Amino acid sequence: MKRNGPSGVMATRSIDMITQTQRSSTSLSSISAAFFVAVMGIALIVVTGHVQAATLHDAAHDVRHATGFPCH
Numbered sequence: 001m002k003r004n005g006p007s008g009v010m011a012t013r014s015i016d017m018i019t020q021t022q023r024s025s026t027s028l029s030s031i032s033a034a035f036f037v038a039v040m041g042i043a044l045i046v047v048t049g050h051v052q053a054a055t056l057h058d059a060a061h062d063v064r065h066a067t068g069f070p071c072h
Helices: 009-050 053-066
Strands: none
Touching: none
């Protein structure tokens, strides 16, 4: 950061530019994360919608046992 005189105008502009760059990259990563979560959610709904009921029940049952949750 360069200071242009005692007022520090150049330093303030540099900080503003860095802040704007960080904001735009943060919003891009937020959009990417939201898109990823949406795709994963849709995939989960589609996969569980097409699986047989017995297979889904067995998978849920195995997860309950693996986590230590008593189910019977």
